[in-house]
Amino acid sequence: MSTAAQPLYRSQRLALRYFTAAIALFGVMIAFGLLSAAYYLFPSMLFNVFNFNTSKIMHIDILVIWLLMGFLGAVYWYLPKELGREVAGIRAAEITFWVFCLAIALVAATFLFVQYGSANEFTLWFINQGRKYVEAPRWAAIGIVAILLVFSWNVVGTCVKAHKMTGIMWVMVLDLIPLVVVYLDAFPADTNMSTDLYWWWWLVHMWVESTWEVLIGCIMALVLMDVMGTSRRIVEAWLYIEVMLVLGAGILGLGHHYFWIGTPQYWLAIGGFFSALEPLPLLGMVVHAVYDAGMHRLRTSNQPAFYWITAEAFGNFIGAGIWGFMMTLPQINLFSHGTQWTVSHGHFAFYGAYVCGVIAVLYVAKQRVTGVPLLAGHTWRWGFGLLNLGMVGMVMALLLAGMAQAFYGRAIGGSTLMAFTTASENLWFKSGMYARMLFGVIFAAGYVALVYDLLRAPRSAALPAAQPQPA
Amino acid sequence: MDIQDPSFWRAGAVSTTLVMLVVLAFLSVDSMRYITAGGINVPGYEVINQHIGYEYDWNRRADVPVIGGPEPLFGKVVAPAEAAALMRTGKLVIQGRACMDCHTIFGNGAYYAPDLTKAWLDPAWSQIWMPMTGKATREEAMVEFLMHPDKYPTWTRAMPNLGITEAEARATVAYLKWLSAIDTNGFPANFGRSMQ
Ligand code: HEM
Ligand code: HEM
Numbered sequence: 001m002s003t004a005a006q007p008l009y010r011s012q013r014l015a016l017r018y019f020t021a022a023i024a025l026f027g028v029m030i031a032f033g034l035l036s037a038a039y040y041l042f043p044s045m046l047f048n049v050f051n052f053n054t055s056k057i058m059h060i061d062i063l064v065i066w067l068l069m070g071f072l073g074a075v076y077w078y079l080p081k082e083l084g085r086e087v088a089g090i091r092a093a094e095i096t097f098w099v100f101c102l103a104i105a106l107v108a109a110t111f112l113f114v115q116y117g118s119a120n121e122f123t124l125w126f127i128n129q130g131r132k133y134v135e136a137p138r139w140a141a142i143g144i145v146a147i148l149l150v151f152s153w154n155v156v157g158t159c160v161k162a163h164k165m166t167g168i169m170w171v172m173v174l175d176l177i178p179l180v181v182v183y184l185d186a187f188p189a190d191t192n193m194s195t196d197l198y199w200w201w202w203l204v205h206m207w208v209e210s211t212w213e214v215l216i217g218c219i220m221a222l223v224l225m226d227v228m229g230t231s232r233r234i235v236e237a238w239l240y241i242e243v244m245l246v247l248g249a250g251i252l253g254l255g256h257h258y259f260w261i262g263t264p265q266y267w268l269a270i271g272g273f274f275s276a277l278e279p280l281p282l283l284g285m286v287v288h289a290v291y292d293a294g295m296h297r298l299r300t301s302n303q304p305a306f307y308w309i310t311a312e313a314f315g316n317f318i319g320a321g322i323w324g325f326m327m328t329l330p331q332i333n334l335f336s337h338g339t340q341w342t343v344s345h346g347h348f349a350f351y352g353a354y355v356c357g358v359i360a361v362l363y364v365a366k367q368r369v370t371g372v373p374l375l376a377g378h379t380w381r382w383g384f385g386l387l388n389l390g391m392v393g394m395v396m397a398l399l400l401a402g403m404a405q406a407f408y409g410r411a412i413g414g415s416t417l418m419a420f421t422t423a424s425e426n427l428w429f430k431s432g433m434y435a436r437m438l439f440g441v442i443f444a445a446g447y448v449a450l451v452y453d454l455l456r457a458p459r460s461a462a463l464p465a466a467q468p469q470p471a
Numbered sequence: 472m473d474i475q476d477p478s479f480w481r482a483g484a485v486s487t488t489l490v491m492l493v494v495l496a497f498l499s500v501d502s503m504r505y506i507t508a509g510g511i512n513v514p515g516y517e518v519i520n521q522h523i524g525y526e527y528d529w530n531r532r533a534d535v536p537v538i539g540g541p542e543p544l545f546g547k548v549v550a551p552a553e554a555a556a557l558m559r560t561g562k563l564v565i566q567g568r569a570c571m572d573c574h575t576i577f578g579n580g581a582y583y584a585p586d587l588t589k590a591w592l593d594p595a596w597s598q599i600w601m602p603m604t605g606k607a608t609r610e611e612a613m614v615e616f617l618m619h620p621d622k623y624p625t626w627t628r629a630m631p632n633l634g635i636t637e638a639e640a641r642a643t644v645a646y647l648k649w650l651s652a653i654d655t656n657g658f659p660a661n662f663g664r665s666m667q
Contacts, residue, residue: 116567116634
């Protein structure tokens with residue numbers, strides 16, 4: 001499998017560029033995460049110069065962008081392998097990459113130096129749209145649509161030219177439709193906040209809890225066949241089950257965001273019920289991973305990728321499934337909604353579901369590029385250990401802080417400015433914020449270890465010859 | 472029927488997804504009856520001419536907005552078209568200054584600063600900011616605060632000056648008043664009724 005027998009496809013070299021950009025942006029994102037966290041401890045820091053909201057925009061917008069780059073990279077990596085030919089329209093894809101990078105740089109510069117605009121259309125087009133996760137000005141949002149269209153064309157075109165269609169490719173091709181379509185939601189500036197948020201959630205929820213979840217499912221299916229040698233039949237059956245459950249529960253699970261935005265009361269029941277089912281497919285994935293690992297008695301030629309796949313399965317289930325479930329019933333959500341509790345789930349879910357998956361693919365690529373038959377050793381464990389420790393620590397700290405807010409600020413305090421301040425001065429909340437910072441630094445150290453290990457040449461010579469490959 | 476066969480699950484995935492999408496489409500059409508301005512839960516923009524309260528409703532078992540008699544904003548009754556224009560500006564202020572990357576509205580946004588859903592009704596205006604700014608009415612105090620928030624902090628985590636003009640501030644206050652009149656199924660609960 002992974003011996004560097006043949007040269008890389010052009011599409012795979014493009015993937016490496018995407019991976020490099022993604023991992024670099026991951027670092028920038030962590031830096032802005034630490035900065036955002038610091039405002040909670042030192043509120044007068046950079047006051048009136050560079051405020052919390054700009055820092056948070058940088059943090060969460062870069063999150064979306066680097067994960068998207070990681071996904072595109074993963075698909076460009078596997079496409080030729082899955083279909084047995086170079087990607088159609090590869091030149092356009094290569095140009096698109098640089099356009100993507102340029103656009104990111106321009107938007108980042110605008111956020112850093114211009115930050116705000118007056119109440120007019122110019123601001124929306126060129127400075128800031130001020131809608132969470134999609135703050136980037138409209139011109140850049142058009143750019144994202146263009147990039148996704150080129151990407152879709154690459155995927156579909158390659159299937160057509162190869163005269164070949166696998167089950168995984170069918171799922172991926174169909175998933176491209178919502179990937180592009182719901183993103184069109186990044187443009188409107190509806191005056192009415194209720195309708196604005198109604199459609200905004202189609203974008204945010206349908207991307208992260210449906211479209212992306214299906215896309216990462218396809219990517220993980222490809223990784224499992226690659227790293228663990230799982231048979232296509234099993235992987236595809238699982239993928240269909242997963243899609244059925246993810247979309248079966250997730251589409252109406254959207255209702256858990258329609259409790260309090262002016263929407264009718266029936267959403268309390270519908271959202272509560274369907275989103276309570278959402279953890280099921282995620283549990284299914286854990287079962288699948290454990291079963292596969294058992295089948296192959298943990299024999300794999302790529303240890304780090306294997307560990308990150310396992311982390312993805314568990315992280316997705318715990319971070320998205322359990323942490324989401326905790327606050328998805330309206331009775332609890334009434335108090336937990338929009339507190340650090342939400343932040344706790346947001347971090348755990350994104351990390352478990354997507355970050356771990358992208359890192360697994362990075363290790364697959366590393367093995368292929370360096371051509372070592374067995375990727376093992378010890379340094380990767382530092383990245384793995386510190387990142388997981390940092391994340392779990394942050395998530396626990398945020399959960400405590402969020403519970404203190406839900407209790408003192410909401411249930412008892414009555415949600416006013418005074419209640420908000422009182423909860424924020426609460427000892428549990430304050431300790432939570434310090435602990436989050438501490439574990440954030442540990443997380444950042446894990447990032448450094450990860451990058452060091454990814455760039456470091458593997459000591460293949462010192463390792464025993466290739467282990468027998470599982471079927 | 473062979474559950475080992477991927478095509479069985481493929482059929483399941485396709486049909487489940489389609490059914491759910493159709494249901495969602497129907498629910499969305501129905502929801503619009505509630506949330507368009509002037510709908511069942513979301514009042515028209517001219518509601519800013521009236522008094523707005525927020526009280527516990529024993530039948531709903533939730534806090535609901537109560538729309539009362541005339542109470543024109545800045546003492547001036549506005550026509551529906553004028554109200555809509557104010558709201559447009561108010562919303563663009565909220566987007567252009569990225570308020571929701573510090574604050575939440577209906578609990579959505581960022582958690583660095585208080586939720587603005589019922590900011591219009593916050594006792595802080597009469598108890599803290601009216602005396603602090605020396606303004607005689609809640610709306611005047613709000614305008615003054617939004618234009619110079621850094622001059623009137625109530626605690627260490629202050630709101631920065633975002634260069635909001637007077638016209639923008641007045642529109643934003645109108646927007647906040649309208650927001651407080653939306654029926655949000657009881658969120659936030661117990662507003663202004665501290666048990667401490
Ligand atoms: C990969 C899967 C998931 C990801 C990446 C994810 C991520 C997020 C994020 C980032 C938010 C915050 C949104 C915002 O206001 O900006 C959120 C909110 C929420 N998520 Fe998830 N989530 C996932 C799956 C789930 C699942 C499976 C459940 C339920 C079982 C769930 C339940 C919720 C709820 C109830 C909220 C609203 C929180 C609030 O009221 O403030 N999520 N999610
Ligand atoms: C050093 C590590 C990190 C720190 C210190 C950090 C800190 C923060 C802070 C302070 C916020 C703003 C929350 C608020 O409004 O109060 C935030 C939001 C967010 N961060 Fe991070 N972050 C870190 C890493 C990450 C990672 C690795 C991910 C993705 C896996 C991530 C995903 C998010 C998301 C999705 C939000 C929006 C959540 C919400 O508003 O509900 N962060 N982060």
